[in-house]
Amino acid sequence: MALLDWIAPDHELRLEGDGVRLRPHRASDYLQWAELRAGSRQFLQPWEPTWPADDLTRGAFRRRLSAHGHDIERGAAYPFLVFRQCDDAMIGGVTLSNVRRGVAQMGALGYWIGEPYARRGHTLAAVRAVTGFCFGRLGLHRVEAACIPTNEGSRKLLLRAGFKQEGLARSYLRINGIWRDHLLFGLLASGEAPT
Numbered sequence: 134m135a136l137l138d139w140i141a142p143d144h145e146l147r148l149e150g151d152g153v154r155l156r157p158h159r160a161s162d163y164l165q166w167a168e169l170r171a172g173s174r175q176f177l178q179p180w181e182p183t184w185p186a187d188d189l190t191r192g193a194f195r196r197r198l199s200a201h202g203h204d205i206e207r208g209a210a211y212p213f214l215v216f217r218q219c220d221d222a223m224i225g226g227v228t229l230s231n232v233r234r235g236v237a238q239m240g241a242l243g244y245w246i247g248e249p250y251a252r253r254g255h256t257l258a259a260v261r262a263v264t265g266f267c268f269g270r271l272g273l274h275r276v277e278a279a280c281i282p283t284n285e286g287s288r289k290l291l292l293r294a295g296f297k298q299e300g301l302a303r304s305y306l307r308i309n310g311i312w313r314d315h316l317l318f319g320l321l322a323s324g325e326a327p328t
Contacts (some may be wrong), residue, residue, distance in 0.1 A: 135205040146205070148213065150262035151154060153255055155213035158201055163194045163216060165223045176248035180284055183310045206233055210240075211266070217250070217257045224250040227259045229267060229276070238274035240267060252286070260294045268322040275322070279315040280304060288316060296320045 148155040159167070167189045170177070178184070187193045204210035210230040215225050225246035232240040242263065248254045256268035267273045278296060292298070296318035305315035 134275050150258035150261040152218050153258045154216050171246040224255050242276050252254040276320045278318045281313050291318045
C-alpha cells in the first residue's frame with residue numbers, strides 16, 4: 134500500500150448511512166475530489182473559509198492526507214469522504230474535528246456536499262452516520278456544529294438530525310475572508326438535544 138493511501142486502518146473507519154457510505158480520504162481520490170470541489174466552487178465558497186490558491190492541486194491534497202492521518206492517529210479529528218451507495222460516486226465530505234477527551238468528551242462537526250448532490254438527503258444521512266460513530270465507537274457525550282445564520286439549508290439539516298440550536302456566536306469563524314456570526318447547535322449522546 135502506498136504511504137499516502139494510509140490514513141488509518143481503513144476497514145475500521147467505514148461508516149454507512151441511508152444510501153451513503155463514508156471512509157477516510159485516499160491518494161487515489163484526488164482526481165474525483167478535485168473535480169467535485171472545482172465544479173461546486175461557487176456553490177461552496179459562501180459557506181467555507183477562503184480556499185488557498187493551491188487548494189485543488191495534487192500537492193495540497195497530499196498535505197491534506199498527511200494532516201488527516203496524524204489527526205486520526207491522535208484521535209483529534211476524523212475526516213470522511215461521502216459516497217453514494219448506488220453508484221459509488223463521491224458526493225461530499227464530513228469531518229469530526231476538535232475531538233476533546235477528559236471532562237469534555239465532545240467534537241465539532243462540519244460537512245460539505247457537491248452541488249449536483251445537494252438537497253437529496255445525502256448530507257443528512259452522512260451527518261447521522263457520523264453522529265452515530267461519535268456516540269457509539271468514540272463514546273463522546275456531545276457533538277457541536279455551527280452555521281452562518283443565512284444558511285437556511287444547513288440550519289434545517291442540523292435540526293432534522295436532532296441538533297438543538299443553542300445560541301449565536303459573534304464573529305465565530307472566518308468564512309470566505311470575512312469574520313462571520315454563526316448559529317451554534319448541540320446534540321447529546323442520549324439523543325436528547327442539550328437544554
